[in-house]
Amino acid sequence: MSPAKTVISVRSLNKVHQDLNELFVRHQIYLMRRDIEGALVILRELHEKYTLHIHDEEALLLPVYKQKVKPIPPGGAVEFYIQEHKKIKRMLDEFVGKVAGWHKKDTFTPLHLVRLFDLHYTFRDLLNHHHAREDTFLYRWLDRLLNTADIKAIFTKMEQIPDNIKSLI
Ligand SMILES: [Fe+2]
Numbered sequence: 001m002s003p004a005k006t007v008i009s010v011r012s013l014n015k016v017h018q019d020l021n022e023l024f025v026r027h028q029i030y031l032m033r034r035d036i037e038g039a040l041v042i043l044r045e046l047h048e049k050y051t052l053h054i055h056d057e058e059a060l061l062l063p064v065y066k067q068k069v070k071p072i073p074p075g076g077a078v079e080f081y082i083q084e085h086k087k088i089k090r091m092l093d094e095f096v097g098k099v100a101g102w103h104k105k106d107t108f109t110p111l112h113l114v115r116l117f118d119l120h121y122t123f124r125d126l127l128n129h130h131h132a133r134e135d136t137f138l139y140r141w142l143d144r145l146l147n148t149a150d151i152k153a154i155f156t157k158m159e160q161i162p163d164n165i166k167s168l169i
């Protein structure tokens with residue numbers, strides 16, 4: 001049997017979400033090992049990659065979605081994505097500030113970790129909610145309305161696309 005053919009779709013961006021989630025878990029593992037320097041390196045990478053992904057969505061997907069999807073379904077309003085992106089960026093900034101501070105002053109304690117993991121729980125919840133909204137509305141509707149050439153044209157301009165899609169662009 002030949003391997004399944006990879007098809008280009010907006011929903012293939014779910015793999016970017018998956019990669020970002022995995023990076024976050026790696027960051028948590030470094031924290032649990034009390035390797036603050038390693039944790040900070042991963043966290044900065046996550047911050048950078050998430051910022052690029054948000055930029056890709058706001059600059060390249062949401063304008064097309066707004067223009068083509070009429071009427072926009074209630075759960076998929078453009079403002080929801082923008083608000084959630086702001087919250088995600090704010091929380092990532094906060095995490096970088098905390099971890100960089102502990103690293104600089106060498107003040108990290110287990111209690112810090114317990115408190116941070118409470119915030120991580122809220123962050124994971126926000127991400128799960130946000131990723132599900134994108135999969136259900138933004139990505140799915142664009143897949144319905146765009147053809148392969150349209151999607152390729154958008155992906156060519158993106159900062160971040162899944163590795164398995166790169167060869168198809
Ligand atoms: Fe997003």
Ligand SMILES: [Fe+2]
Nearest residue numbers: 017053057134
């Ligand atoms: Fe996304």
